[in-house]
Amino acid sequence: MSKRTIIPFGPQHPVLPEPIHLDLVVEDEKVIEAIPSIGFIHRGLEKLVEKKDFIDYVYVAERICGICSAIHGQTYCQAVEEVMNIAVPERALYLRTIWGELSRVHSHLLWLGLMADGFGFEALFMHCWRLRETVLDMIEETTGGRVIFGSCKVGGVRKDIDKPTLERIVAKLNGMEKEIKEVTDVFIVDRSVKHRTVGVGVLSKQDAYELGAVGPTMRASGINQDMRKLGYAAYKQLKFEPIVETAGDSYSRCVVRIKEIFQSIDLIRQAAVQLPEGPIDVKVTGTPSGEFFARTEQPRGEVIYYLKANGTRFLQRLRVRTPTFANIPALVKLLQGCELADVPILALTIDPCISCTER
Amino acid sequence: MIFSMSKTVLSSLFSKPSTRLYPITQRVPFKNTRGKIEIDIAACTFCGLCSKKCPTSAITVTRADKKWEINRLQCLACDYCVLVCPKKCLTMENAYTTPAVATSKDSFKVARVPDNTADSKDS
Amino acid sequence: MIEEQNILSVQPEELVAKVTACKNDGFRLVQIGCAKIDETFEINYTFDKDYRFEDLKVTVPCANATLPSVSHVYWAAFLYENEIHDLFGIDVTNIALDYKGNFYRTTVTAPFATSGSEAKELKA
Ligand code: SF4
Ligand code: SF4
Numbered sequence: 001m002s003k004r005t006i007i008p009f010g011p012q013h014p015v016l017p018e019p020i021h022l023d024l025v026v027e028d029e030k031v032i033e034a035i036p037s038i039g040f041i042h043r044g045l046e047k048l049v050e051k052k053d054f055i056d057y058v059y060v061a062e063r064i065c066g067i068c069s070a071i072h073g074q075t076y077c078q079a080v081e082e083v084m085n086i087a088v089p090e091r092a093l094y095l096r097t098i099w100g101e102l103s104r105v106h107s108h109l110l111w112l113g114l115m116a117d118g119f120g121f122e123a124l125f126m127h128c129w130r131l132r133e134t135v136l137d138m139i140e141e142t143t144g145g146r147v148i149f150g151s152c153k154v155g156g157v158r159k160d161i162d163k164p165t166l167e168r169i170v171a172k173l174n175g176m177e178k179e180i181k182e183v184t185d186v187f188i189v190d191r192s193v194k195h196r197t198v199g200v201g202v203l204s205k206q207d208a209y210e211l212g213a214v215g216p217t218m219r220a221s222g223i224n225q226d227m228r229k230l231g232y233a234a235y236k237q238l239k240f241e242p243i244v245e246t247a248g249d250s251y252s253r254c255v256v257r258i259k260e261i262f263q264s265i266d267l268i269r270q271a272a273v274q275l276p277e278g279p280i281d282v283k284v285t286g287t288p289s290g291e292f293f294a295r296t297e298q299p300r301g302e303v304i305y306y307l308k309a310n311g312t313r314f315l316q317r318l319r320v321r322t323p324t325f326a327n328i329p330a331l332v333k334l335l336q337g338c339e340l341a342d343v344p345i346l347a348l349t350i351d352p353c354i355s356c357t358e359r
Numbered sequence: 360m361i362f363s364m365s366k367t368v369l370s371s372l373f374s375k376p377s378t379r380l381y382p383i384t385q386r387v388p389f390k391n392t393r394g395k396i397e398i399d400i401a402a403c404t405f406c407g408l409c410s411k412k413c414p415t416s417a418i419t420v421t422r423a424d425k426k427w428e429i430n431r432l433q434c435l436a437c438d439y440c441v442l443v444c445p446k447k448c449l450t451m452e453n454a455y456t457t458p459a460v461a462t463s464k465d466s467f468k469v470a471r472v473p474d475n476t477a478d479s480k481d482s
Numbered sequence: 483m484i485e486e487q488n489i490l491s492v493q494p495e496e497l498v499a500k501v502t503a504c505k506n507d508g509f510r511l512v513q514i515g516c517a518k519i520d521e522t523f524e525i526n527y528t529f530d531k532d533y534r535f536e537d538l539k540v541t542v543p544c545a546n547a548t549l550p551s552v553s554h555v556y557w558a559a560f561l562y563e564n565e566i567h568d569l570f571g572i573d574v575t576n577i578a579l580d581y582k583g584n585f586y587r588t589t590v591t592a593p594f595a596t597s598g599s600e601a602k603e604l605k606a
Contacts, residue, residue, distance in 0.1 A: 039587035059414045059437045130377045144393040150437050190363045212511045212558035232484050304513050317517035329558040
């Protein structure tokens with residue numbers, strides 16, 4: 001047996017600018033075990049709920065994550081609305097859907113860029129982010145923030161999108177599809193890129209299920225589950241099928257996300273056509289009492305907001321299980337037995353968002 | 360395919376750069392952009408609602424000497440104070456605050472109070 | 483209403499058996515989460531199968547709380563159990579992969595085991 005060494009990975013690492021620490025136990029070039037530890041930037045936002053009015057907390061919930069902020073806000077609102085039995089106007093639901101999908105497009109483009117950066121393809125990285133910039137502009141134009149939307153509130157949404165703006169956005173997205181295809185095709189067909197991803201970090205269907213993986217990580221391993229199918233917001237009225245790949249390697253995870261970009265654009269198109277007229281919010285009175293688990297699909301997978309309230313303006317408990325947290329067991333498993341040089345790529349393929357794990 | 364990227368790379372070589380020459384050309388913010396909070400101090404009643412609702416406690420309202428203060432670096436531009444202000448005297452400007460190296464606090468006082476006409480706005 | 487949610491109360495002793503039953507039915511472990519409600523800890527074990535939602539709730543008193551581990555049934559549970567141990571100070575026995583309190587780097591031990599007002603007293 002050769003000698004075992006422990007290599008620390010993170011919390012500061014060039015490919016993963018996020019504070020997770022992994023102790024990699026290596027033997028020669030093989031990783032035997034990876035021991036994660038987090039807590040470097042824990043903000044205790046779950047605890048803050050005991051001191052913040054439940055209506056005001058939306059703004060905090062949105063800031064749990066800087067990338068999927070729209071859906072964090074939306075999930076929190078959904079949880080409160082369920083507990084309080086608030087019927088949200090249709091138009092608000094559609095607008096939430098549109099913003100949610102815009103954030104998925106921007107998040108996946110961001111991830112593709114990071115992935116390209118991870119295997120050292122700088123030009124590709126820049127191009128992914130150039131495209132993402134256009135999406136960020138759309139978000140800024142409609143909500144006022146580039147990544148923090150601030151458009152969701154308990155009982156509806158705060159901002160409306162008028163018809164001409166929405167049409168312009170859809171037209172722009174339609175035009176962008178070709179450009180996105182050009183760039184994402186590099187991930188799909190380029191030999192040197194495929195060399196880094198095909199067959200690397202295979203997560204079998206059984207493993208994905210047992211390890212409780214979520215989102216694209218799970219769908220790339222052949223499990224057909226997408227929380228949007230629950231039919232929250234406007235997804236009930238929209239036509240889409242979860243994107244599933246079967247190989248379970250890094251390449252499949254990449255392909256799932258690429259296809260989801262086009263799916264999201266399609267969903268925005270559908271929602272823009274069906275967007276009904278009407279009010280965008282309802283007045284909220286009273287206080288919540290009860291408990292509920294709100295589940296939605298974020299770019300990174302399923303997020304859970306557990307809420308328990310006892311009829312006061314302060315919630316008793318808010319628990320957020322972010323998709324990255326659920327994907328850490330899968331990561332720990334993937335890293336066992338991989339090559340040391342593949343560690344950054346593997347860590348990237350689960351699309352880790354440690355900041356949201358450290359809510 | 361080996362050079363699947365060449366077309367994109369070549370076309371960007373001959374097209375206009377997608378970045379801006381920053382300090383020379385500035386980005387025009389959108390109408391909706393959440394930049395910074397401005398106050399019409401004359402209309403404020405110093406009820407303190409904005410400071411109570413602010414998620415980061417960036418606003419301090421002192422009713423006694425009619426002072427409204429905002430800590431610029433603490434404000435996360437969520438726009439909530441604008442929503443809750445009963446007098447609608449707060450607005451969200453679409454220009455960002457200028458970059459700062461130290462905490463920047465802006466305070467506003469009401470000029471109508473006779474004994475502090477001298478420092479009506481000391482920012 | 484988005485979905486039906488069944489929340490089933492179970493005793494700590496029957497927990498492992500119930501969770502095993504869930505696994506045999508093909509459920510996926512969604513999350514394990516703890517909440518401190520007054521003087522008890524409520525631990526929710528959430529499962530999902532084809533969008534069907536199930537929840538098992540275990541209630542244990544705060545003082546010297548212990549829980550059996552379900553990580554031998556669902557391996558992924560080890561992470562949640564380590565989290566519960568690190569944040570709430572519940573002693574979860576026999577975790578498949580026990581990080582022994584080194585998963586979360588906290589300055590205070592079990593920071594979530596105190597409620598807001600208690601925490602203030604601690605500080606003072
Ligand atoms: S809420 Fe409006 S009126 Fe009240 S103190 Fe703030 S700015 Fe002044
Ligand atoms: S915009 Fe938000 S953070 Fe800034 S002062 Fe207003 S309420 Fe506070």
